[in-house]
Amino acid sequence: SGLGLACARHFAAAGGRVTIFDLDQAGAQAHATDIGATVVKLDVGEEATVEDAVNAAVATAGAPRVLVNCAGIGLAARIVGRDQSLSTGIFEKTIRINLIGTYLMMSHVARAMLAADTIDGTDERGVIINTASVAWQDGQLGQAAYAASKGGVASLCLPAARELGQFGIRVMTIAPELFETPMTDGLPDDLRDAISANIPFPSRLGLAEEYALLAAQIVGNPYLNGTVIRLDGALRLPRK
Numbered sequence: 001s002g003l004g005l006a007c008a009r010h011f012a013a014a015g016g017r018v019t020i021f022d023l024d025q026a027g028a029q030a031h032a033t034d035i036g037a038t039v040v041k042l043d044v045g046e047e048a049t050v051e052d053a054v055n056a057a058v059a060t061a062g063a064p065r066v067l068v069n070c071a072g073i074g075l076a077a078r079i080v081g082r083d084q085s086l087s088t089g090i091f092e093k094t095i096r097i098n099l100i101g102t103y104l105m106m107s108h109v110a111r112a113m114l115a116a117d118t119i120d121g122t123d124e125r126g127v128i129i130n131t132a133s134v135a136w137q138d139g140q141l142g143q144a145a146y147a148a149s150k151g152g153v154a155s156l157c158l159p160a161a162r163e164l165g166q167f168g169i170r171v172m173t174i175a176p177e178l179f180e181t182p183m184t185d186g187l188p189d190d191l192r193d194a195i196s197a198n199i200p201f202p203s204r205l206g207l208a209e210e211y212a213l214l215a216a217q218i219v220g221n222p223y224l225n226g227t228v229i230r231l232d233g234a235l236r237l238p239r240k
Helices: 002-013 025-035 047-061 088-114 144-165 189-197 208-220
Strands: 019-022 038-041 066-068 126-131 169-176 228-231
Touching (some): 002 019, 019 025, 047 088, 066 088, 088 126, 088 169, 126 144, 126 208, 169 208, 208 228
Parallel strands (some): 126 169, 169 228
């Protein structure tokens, strides 16, 4: 859904052979049928399912050339609540899915890329695009877990690019602001309007297709590597 679905559609329209990884296999299949993609079920936070899913995708579609990591959750909680409760469980779950899940997918897909020959006429084997968030730098009150997870994703970018670059694999990270996705569908209109008013231009939430367009531009530009790109309309999140 959301950013991942937009990327799947964009790359399929460009002639790519697309595999959609999703916990909701039935929901993903409905979209995959429309664009000629295949679906593999997995839980990004469980390494055994990630390994099996990547192996299944390679067996069906061949060596991966592009990975776009979009899976994530955005649970909000104070470190210490007004009732003095703690949010350690939310912190652990958020880190498991957003950060460890990204690392697991990146690791297993990179191994599959390393086993492939370089792309004809180039020294490249593939591109990995991870998803951070502007909260990496501008985390708001209640976003400690989310900001920490996305900060970890952002920090992975350069060392991963340095390690994998010697084998012809590039690593990039996109840090979007709030986008029109299922994760933001439940935002009240007044909050949506307040957020949009803080975005210099264009004064609206981002569109998933704009994320997909940047992902495609990263794939197409061989000199983009090891960098976190903010996709935010010049937004800087306020304290709350």
